[in-house]
Amino acid sequence: MGLTKLVLKRPVSTVLAILCLIVFGLSSVMKSPLELMPDMNMSMMIVMTVYAGASPDDVNELVTKPIEDRASTLSGLDTISSQSKENMSIVMLKYDYGTDMNDAYDDLKKQMDLAKAELPDDADDPIMLELNTSIMPNVIMAVSHGEDDDLYNYVNNNLVPEFEKLSSVAEVSLVGGAQKHIKVVLMPEKLKQYGVTMNSIAGDITGADLTYPAGDTEVGDQKLAVSTEQPFETMESLKDIPLTVSGGNIVYLGDVAEIYMGADDMESIARYKAENGVPEDIVALTVSKQQDAATLTVSKDVSKVVEQVTKLDPTLQITVVNDDKDSIMSSLSSVIETMILAIIISMVIIWLFFGDLKASLIVGSSIPVSILASLILMQLMGFSLNVITLSALVLGVGMMVDNSTVVLESCFRATDDTGFKEYSKAALTGTGVVYQSVIGSTLTTCVVFLPLAMLGGMTGMMFRPLGFTIVFCMTASLISAITVVPLCYMIYKPIERSSAPFSRPVEKMQAAYRNIMKKILKKRGLIMLASVLLLAFSFLLAKNLDTELMAEDDQGQITITAEVKPGMKIDKIDQIMKEIEGIVSQHPDVESYFTMAGSSGLSMSSDPNISVYLKKNRNMETDEVVKLWKQQLAGIPDTNITVEAYSQVSAMMGSDNDYTVELQSTNYDDLKAVSDKIAAQLSDRPELTKVHSSLENAASVVKVTVNPIKARAAGLTPAQIGGTLNNMLSGVTPTTMNINGDDVDVKVEYPKDRYKTLDQVESITLQTSSGKSVALTDVADIRFADSPASITRQDKQYRVTISGIYTENSTKETKGQLLTDVVMPNVSGTVSIAQNSQEESMATEFTALFQAIALAIFLVFVVMAAQFESPKFSIMVMTTIPFCLIGAFGLLWIADSAISMTSLLGFLMLVGTVVNNGILYVDTVNQYRRDMDLNTALIEAGATRLRPILMTTLTTVVSMVPMAMALGDSGSTTQGLALVNIGGLTASTILSLLMLPAYYSLMNGGGKKRVIISD
Template identity: 55%
Template structure:
């Protein structure tokens, strides 16, 4: 109350403070980074190793297993997942969230350095990178230029360097194209004629291109460095490189090899809307935002296009557009919420000045919150802006309560002095209530600030933002509202648009409560039954980690048979292109196949078709996805999986609740493979499941060369040396580079493409021995066919298989459990066990964290109210509004078929702090009325008196959330669950606070009904 008096005495100072808030608040808006979601850190390190020419089994046994053993000795490791494919292996090390990732990086590097000598000689040094889930490309371009000889070299030499010059760019990823190189194609007959081998040719090329420091010499008064070396920069010089024979004679490179320009064999496919293109993905650095990067890249491309009109480029995906569209929809929602809140106030008070008073407090509170957000380093994103939208409804609560109280203390014929006194007395009368309500709203977010994991990182900014809003609104209600009330001097009209309805409701309420207080057992019993029914509804709800917002993007993953020629793969991909282009809602698509894509494909036989739907599409993305999935998953010559891509990033949206996913692990690979095949066969016979696949079902045929170590040693060779030599002869090797016009071009020594393209030709390979002789490969090794897994996945050193499928229409939520009991469980044994999938494990962990936060919030709210009322009894009364709120929350989720997710659980957390406000108002008023009224009259009149402010605050909060509850805008689905929980909970809890809480108040008062509960408000 002292603060209110000081503000009324110093109005100019108060206005100047508000002016400062406006200036600094607007400055915070323009200087804040714009993102889609808050930046999050995943405590994960990725170890990758390249083993040229190795099968998945060799990569696993000779490289990955050794790395896993070393990782097992590290502390703070939560889980280890490895994937081994042809030529390549990767280990994902998931750490605890409280682990220092920099220290973990150093410890892991030391372990890997210690096993370098234990790895095969051909294995490149394993690399470590930190997982970055925020590294979504800011902009993706499809590029073409018909005037250049080689698009790959043009993009990498002329376009990429220009983009990399931008200070806001962190990295540029290129996909597609065939790299140009100079091929030195060996002529076997000439090699035999001159008694030289491939090693001799490679050595000659390397020695012809070198630079070596010699020292320094003095020339006049200067010391000059001296270097020696030779180089070549034309094809003709390359052909004339000398090769010294064993007899001393000299021949030239062109005598034993055909040297010419060519391109790499086609092993990838990249198309945009059916046209061959290359794709460029540009990622921002940490200090920049996506919008800045997108604009800079497009300006650079326009400059390049002006220099070369034949350059064609299309913006395939602009992440900044998603951000702008999503943030704009949230801004629109916020403006709608403010306008509707002011309209509701006008309905009840009938005075535009009253609406302006409350309307003035909203932007001031928002700007104050924005200043604090900027100070905390928060970005403007869907989460933080949505919290401002939520805050709009809650911010007006304090202002409405104060304004309504000021009206009650106003003498209808009073002047300035009486209005000033009414402002002071009215604010003082409800000061304890609004402080308690604000405290309970804010205190629920304390546990949110303490939890770790994904939910803590994502929702901590939301919690802080709402706390900032509530504190700002409390101060505004204590200062700005009384000040505006004194100077605006609004008049509450008796005949307002809502006054007649309110009088009727209040009169009806008094009559109804007279009856309900006589049937206390029935009222409480009905309330308990409704709570139990709501818990039953909760069991019928689906669950998901995070809802996917509708960005109009569908990712189609197509897995073909391993080893299939690229021409055959292309036919399958063209069928997929033909299918999606027939959809009228398709705007464009991008196709990527092969190892050069922007995303890493461990299996090597998978293609990704990313479809972008029209903004004005006639169907929702989920509807298109369902139709495509129904048709494409019928294709028998490939495996097709589809998912709606969310802007939340990889790993956040955990797929469709209809999908089947069972993860089995075992230490015995053969047993696991056999069981998975049997399970797939059995599931394919069940009518409630379709599109059944196993991650081990596609075995890739390969040629296995088993070197006899004894026979190899007799020739002075080791098995590793044999493998390296065979790899070089079959795959070729890069000997040097040729610098042409400032660009480096690889020079590769290879045999003709058909030199070793059959088993017989492989067996006929002749290897040089350590003594200068030669030996046929077939004399020291056995060569045959073997089925090899396309890739090998392990979880914590156990082999892992994932069996997936799709439930058919008509299957309910119990089908998954039924299939598991009838099919999966009977195959589990001592060597084979079932494991939670990564998505399920993550969801359970995050749900548990939020569940603990909710429980802690309930406890803290109880503590705050007990301190406020100085009575645990009254605190328990108010706490009954929390279970009542569950009735509406679960009912609304069930009616909209909205799954329980992290955002809906956050809604329950917020609900704990908001629904008690009506209870606080009621109990506080009832206690005051008992000082001057009969007990029963006080109980009823407290509800009748507080009905209008309850309705006003509840309506403004609900209306502010309605656009979110309706999933309005591109990012609407993200926060829909939260809004539904709060809207449903507030509606029912308000009704229960008016109808059930008085009954419970009477029951809890017991024999003390005649005791006067006097509250000192001075």
Template identity: 30%
Template sequence: MKLVKTSVKRPVGVIMIVLAIIALGTISLRNLNVDLFPEIDLPIAVVATSYQDAAPEEVENLISRPIESSVSSVEGIETVQSQSQAGSSLVMMMFNNGTDLDQALLNVRESIDQVKGMLPDGAGDPSVLRFNPDQMPLMWVGLTGDEASKLTQVADDQIVPFFERQSGVASVTVEGAKNREIQIVLDQAKLQQYGVTSQTITQALNNSNQSASVGVVEKGNQDLQLRVTGGFDSVEDIEDTLVQTQSGGTVHIDELAEVNDTHAESSGDTLVNGEQAVVLSIMKKTDANTVEVANNINDSMKEMEGDLPSGLNTEVIIDTSEYINMSIKSVVQNILIGGIISFLILLLFLKSIRATIVIGLSIPIAIISTFTLMYFTGETLNVLTLGGLALGLGMMVDSSIVILEHIYSYRQRGYSLKDSAIKGASELTPAVIASTTTTLVVFLPMVFVDGIASDMFTPLAMTVSFALIASLIAAVTLVPMLSSKLLAKATEDSGKRYWFNRFLNRVNNVYRAVLKWVLGHRKTTVFGTILIIAGSLASIPMIGASFMPSSDQGQLQVTVETQPGSSLEHTQNVAEDVNEKLTAYDDVMETNYMNVGGGGGGAPGTGGASNQATYMMQLIPASERTQSTDDVVQSMSEELESVPGAEISVMATDSAAGMGDPVQISLTGPEHEVLRELSNEVVSTISEVDGVHNAASSADDGAPQMHIQVDSEKAAMYGLSDQQITSQIQLQFTGQTAAQYREDGNEMDITLMYPEDERSTINDLENVTIQSESGAAVPLTTLVTLEEVEGPVTLQRENQQPQLNVTSEIIGRDLGSVTNDIREKMDNMAMPEEYSYEIGGQAEDMASSFTDLSIALVFSIFLVYAVMAVQFENFLFPLIIMFSLPATVVGVLLGLLVTGLPLSIPAFIGVIMLAGIVVNNSIVLVDYINILRRDEYGRDRYEAILEAGTSRLRPILMTTLTTILAMVPLGLALGEGAEMQQPLAITIIFGLAISSLFTLLLIPVVYTLFDDLTAKITRRRKKA
């Protein structure tokens, strides 16, 4: 081929091109974004609407339903879900994969505009937002110290602006803040004594806290601005504010109330490693490099700590980049180990440093070229793309090995270096192009795969493809060129027999004898193969299935939930009991973030209630502990079961956490109340299934509430409105912001409130007196009726039907087996008429992905056959080669069974890759048999098969061993984050190993059978 001849005749040009590739690849590597996984595209939008003081039923009927109905007709929508709760509605729209979300959002806004006028008065304007589940903080930083208000002030004034100035930071949120507040604690007896109301005090504060420009006067040649200054300069000014009494006199505020310079009452408590703290959650910009942003923040913290007041310290609670760095480092380490193994295998076979270098150069050149292509296609450097390089490491040298072996054979026949390089490379270039193309085309059907499977593994497929294309070009250009310059001494025989050659000769002799036997017992060989394949298929039930492998990131979340309506103090007491239990895990715990009352639901800062406490814990790296995160979860769950007064769940946060719950059972039917009862029954039923962990219903328990119904007619008799009564009750129990106080550039609320012992119990509520316009004190109980009820719950709907979800984690078993057992339990449940269930979550995604990947596998096999048919210009020889595929099943199932891994998405991707890999050895073997039968010596079929088999055994062993052994580090899951590639590596290692054995023995037998069949058909045609 011209390309081969050009590369041999113009070595300087090839070298310059290689140097240019290395330079460009190095620059590309420095600019590649680094992340843990490729970005997952989940096309989801939400419509959020408020409707103050409305019950969930009203929100559902008046807000959620009209919005659901309007957006359901938007093109591309797959599912519409809504959550209606007291005062707010959230409608979530999930679009089909591939939908243009920008256009879809425009369509949704148009639909909302059409229905906006139909919403009730008092409803807020609906907000249409893009929802990205991956937008989680990249880092949580704790600021610890003694004074809560000082922590908040330092965080707001110093740390937040400092962090937001760092490159790549989008926003910083302060959690657990204690805001400074001037509290005016009213003395009710004094108010009645002086005839002063809270409105009078509020008016007095605002009148005294005003500054205004009142004109201009001349002074000589200057104009002087006239400004009346009346703002508060100190807390004493607030105390000295004069209030007009009913009798016309005046009184100072400190005579009516106690003025305290303190901080606002908190709805929660935040601790970091047991110390009072505020927590800063840091979000990165969408296109920013996670690792680079985290490094910027960590470096800047060292600079910032010197400027912090004494007694205050910063500590990184969770840094997601640490796991990314460890994962990337372990994958790079696996690549290096695999590269060294491949180099040693080549050296073992070739017995020549020069020959090994000739082939080994394909690896770095292919990898560096891949970085360039990744940069220009917008891929990130993550564990999957780097894993693709590690998986393709052994395959990168396959083409070079085949080319070099053939060049070597011509050199031994006496050809010159240049002629050997040109003739040997040119002769086998079509074969290596065909074998590489068969590996590449298996990835083409991935375009038919949707969802997470496609988002996660398309970058891996592209990376492997880039590497193989680069290695192929190196094989047909660089290898012949280097062979013509460096192989002079490599082909010389020193006279001593190389021990490994002697070993290979013995292997060759054994193989030749076995090959003769199988050729003499063709039926036995074929039926024996069928029996082995059938036997392996019987092991499928023992393997199981899962969606994605869990990676041990060492992050835990503990959720504590006391009875609805529990006070913050009660929840704190329960949290203290939990803390005592958790001290047993101090040896494996690195950091511990606790939020009582203000957190919960998945991550710090997601909001909560007084009956919830959330712990986020970072364990020490997996390499430094003997227990896995799942082991710690199980142990912790058992330990915390003994804590009374709360429901406690423990879960691990891993790579699959952003992909939904492992099991999600959606219950649908006409009545919410029936669904609530049914969901509790489902939770109880599936909890009996082995492997189910933390089964829970999405139905909220109602919180106890006291409804206050104002009697408007009685209120009117006293000259009071409903709003006046509501305002005075609110002042009594939650306080009321009266004015603002500014000090040193900071602004804080001046809040009116009553002493805590007058606003804590039911008796305090019943003893409230309402002041009328005339100053008369009217008992609240004469104006209102009090009724204790169960508070509102969240009402859920899916596709315009009431719905509830039951979710579950899984531990100790594979997802497929657990799902099958759950489905069996659910089928045996007596479901009421018109009520049904569907199993979703990761279980649904797994089933959908497996279906798509099965279709992709069928297409891949067809494409492999089509490529070989074009290469051989024959339909028969590709069919013979395809018989190496069924035997792959034996290796795949054996590998998963031996290692105890379930069939997962990565393992399925490995099966698809095998469809293109395992045929390569068969292509080389069948192609060489045909060459020998057509050459000048005209060997008969039997001799051609024996010679082709024994002569091709060496390159087949080399390519197979380099591919397999280079993947062993990934197969052993060495290092952090390697769990994701392990199933893929195991599939290829065992599948390729077993199929190679069948290739060497079965393919020659199938070749003879088809050759005989062709001869019979040809003879019949001649007779006809």
């Protein structure tokens, strides 16, 4: 109360303090970074290794397994998972939460340095990345250049360096186009004539292009370094490189090879179709930000570079296909609009009860003060302004109004006692009456978020900022309620009008409440039974609710991925993608799409995919378009197509909307046999369609198995044979040349048709260091074998995912029935059922939230017991907590919304908010019992507090309605939280007013005796 007295005595100083708060708050808004989601430190590392020309089998055996073995010695590891694809190994290391990732990186680097010696010579060095949201492309651009037929090299040499200069950029990648280089095409008959090999020629080119230090010499007073060099400035100069041949003869490179500028066959595809445009082949340029860089900063920096380079070259066309800035601004704008709407709704409700615009302004003035104070604290904590933190402010609006409304209503009641001329005394007295209640209710709301600060994992990273933000809001609203509200009440001198729209209805409700409670207090047992039955019914509703890790936000983007057989030619892949594009382009809601196949950047998927961007004003929801395309694209042959709505939530956490089951085994062949059998049986079930196994999309590959004994006897090693074969079939790049300021690779290769067939591969001859020729078939077995599209392992066990699409014949019990009827009977031996990664994450995060809710209930009990100085009253108020489940589960069921992390967070919030009305009621009963018998006190306390309880509940509930309607691009993310709070608060308010008196009566002798509570 001392603070309230000080404010009322020093109004000018208080106003100046509020002005300072406004200035600092606005400054915090300007300084805070804008992001879509909180920064997610996933405690995960990725090791990516390129092994060009290798099948998934070879990648798994020669690259993935050695890396797994080295990584398994690291401390703090939770799981090791890997994926071996054509040309690429991806090993993902998940660490225990709280692991210092800088130390983890250093330890991993040491192990990868050791692993390099165990990898094939022609495999690239492993690249280590810490997994976080920043490794995903933030800006994707489509580049075309009308006057340059060498688009890839133009972009790589002129544009990529400009973007790499930006301090906010971590990686720049290119997809599409054909990279031109200087081709040194060997003539096999000439090689045979002169007795030279591809490897010796590559070595001679490398040696001829080196700069050698030759010591130093003195010229006058100066000492000058001397070096020898033979620079190549033109393609013609390459022809004059002397080659090492037997017999001492001199042969030049031009004698045994054709040298010209050319390009390999297209290895990647990038195509873009703008709105009202036609599909155009382009080079895709993707930019990923540094982890500590703000997304909007990256977008701004990239835009400046684009503007500069297009000014210098008007023929250059750069189209921004996707910019994360747009989705961030759209999502945040919708959240801010929801917040403004919530503030307006709260002020309207206050006016409906009091009938005085000044009363609404008093409460309305406390809201921005509380929000600005919260923003200052958020900025000091280093929180960004994102969907989660701004949603916390939206939730805070309704709860902020609670304290101000209770104080304002108490001031009006005090005015009736003191007279309308003594507003300062009424402000002080009214605040004093509810001082303890608002402090207690604020504390109970705040303490429930304390467990969030101790949570680890995904839940803690995502929702800790939300918890802190609401605590900041509630603390600021408490201070505002006992300072700003009484000050404004004294200055504005509002008058409660009997003609207020809700005055007469509230009076009628109070009269009806008195009559109802007289009957209820006589039938307390029946009321208890009814409440328990309602609670049991709510749990029945909960059993029918779906569960999901987190609701996905609708960003109007769809990703279509085509899984193809390994080794499929790029021309065939292009044909498949064009067929998909034909179906996509016919949909009227499609604004643009972007096709990529192949990869030249580690951040890009190796599977062909199409990113589709829907129109803002579309006729169909994104999920409806996804369902339609799943049906339309299912008939395309030679590929397994996946269609998913894209969101940053799904990108971070994955998506699991259809049927999946995962199996694991230490034996690949056993796993393949069992998975094929299960997939075949699932295909016959009417509940599923388009059943697919991740191991079924196999293709034939040629296996060259070196016999080490025969190889050694011939003077060769398996590594030499493998390296020679790779060079002969794929070519080798011994050096680069600088032509017109651009670095151009020099590639030595055989003619395209030289080793095109299996017979030609079998005819390969190898040369030993002594010059002896050895037939490949003399030292190796050559055969056909099947290779899957990818090989997945977790903790050194092979894994397979069998998936399908639910049909209309499926029910909620379908997954369990399929597990019992099909999967389990076929699992035996080394094969077992693996826990689905989504289900595993869900179980982990849900368990953490349940523990947080349990701890929150205990903390609320402690706070209330301390406030009332009585555990009995604390337990009495806490009986309102389970009954909020009736409304929460009921509204989730009506809205057909799943139980998710956000809805469980809503239950956590309810623990702290539903008791507020109970605290206010019990506190009033205890005051009235000084002068009344128990039953009268119970009835009059409820009637007296009916209006403030209705006001606080309505302002909180109605202000959350826009959030519950999932307005805007990211509305779905927090919809469950709002639904749980609306349903829970509504049910608990009604039940608190009706059932708390019965509980109070039972625990205090049923009204048979009067209990005097001393001061």
